[in-house]
Amino acid sequence: MSHVDLKPMSGVQVAAPVGFRPLAAHWFLIVGVLAMIVPTMVSVAQQSWSTEQGAHGPIVLATGIWLVAILRKEFVPLIRPGSLLLALLVLVPALAIYALARVTTTLELEGFALYFAMVAVAYAYLGAQAMRMLWFPTIYFAFLFPPPDSLVSTLTQPLKLGISRAAVAFFDLFGMPVARKGVIIQVDQYDILVAAACAGLNSIISLSAIGLFYIYMRHNANWRYALLLMLVIVPVALLANFVRVLLLILITYFFGDAWAQGFLHGFAGMVMFAVALLSIFAIDELLSPVRARLSRRIAA
Known part of the structure; x- marks a missing residue:
């Protein structure tokens, strides 16, 4: 298996998977993702998490992020860019539904369109092997959004x-x-x-x-x-x-x-x-x- 050598501040050689690029290099992608996540999650917090039906949302968000953090050492070495075509097959309709839901203020549809769009982006960046390692957080984050009325x-x-x-x-x-x-x-x-x-x-x-x-x-x-x-x-x-x-x-x-x-x-x-x-x-x-x-x- 071929590797590319990276030099951290300590000067110790660390192997990184081929095709891996630091997330900070994808600044345009980060801006686009945040532009979708922030307004939707604010709406979800205001309309769903403040009710009995969605009271578990903040717990899911906090524990899900924590779980991804503790799995980082396991999935980072597995990162290989996923199939762009497969990612687009999910991302394009998800973005279309997301835009429609934003216009019609249908929060339930907007939340799950955001969810599938983020799964597609994560797959494109991380690849299939890393996503398999993150199968539970991926499913778990779906509980952030309220089910359709x-x-x-x-x-x-x-x-x-x-x-x-x-x-x-x-x-x-x-x-x-x-x-x-x-x-x-x-x-x-x-x-x-x-x-x-x-x-x-x-x-x-x-x-x-x-x-x-x-x-x-x-x-x-x-x-x-x-x-x-x-x-x-x-x-x-x-x-x-x-x-x-x-x-x-x-x-x-x-x-x-x-x-x-x-x-x-x-x-x-x-x-x-x-x-x-x-x-x-x-x-x-x-x-x-x-x-x-x-x-x-x-x-x-």
Whole structure:
């Protein structure tokens, strides 16, 4: 394998891969990338990260950048420029969609168009081998952007109906005056709307992002066990949001609607998310015999 010698300040010879050019040499590319990233990320931070649906965004950004930094020693020696044609096949339509989304102020479309454009640029600069080393951060950064509203509405409607139906059936067992009309739960004279925040999808997205990071850091080498643990996230998130709805019904019944829709509504969401995350950690520990058996099988 041929190499080009670089001379750092210390005077020690360091081998660099053929075709590698310092990122600072691509100043025009840097300016163009920043011109796309900065306005979009400001909009995402203002419109998504300040809500319950996108509260995991800053965590994903910080941990994703940190992960790329600690992988730098591993992927830098693998850098070879990727196929320009293949990169353009993704970059050109992504830029067209990005421009359309900016004009129409469609943040969800704009975010994912930016994501695919940046993946294409990274591939063109780093090449396939380095991108394979960075497969997890590449997927992980997709959680920075909010999912399309149409997708959220489609997925949450059956979840909202199921959770509201189960909550009413639960309290019927204890004779509480609770009824349901669609996704609206009637408690005495009060109506509780089971919205998307209570349907579980927000928690599934947030738990998936943080759970993926946890699984990658702890069980990167054991992909079978990592897949098993990922499957646990969905039922844990749904159960946590079901308990959240039960708590909101109890608060409304005993203290009134003002208490349930005020601070306690957001507080219940935070508590349930923390409990769900701790539950995933606990399940991971309980499944340690399964993890050990899979590790022995892989070693064999």
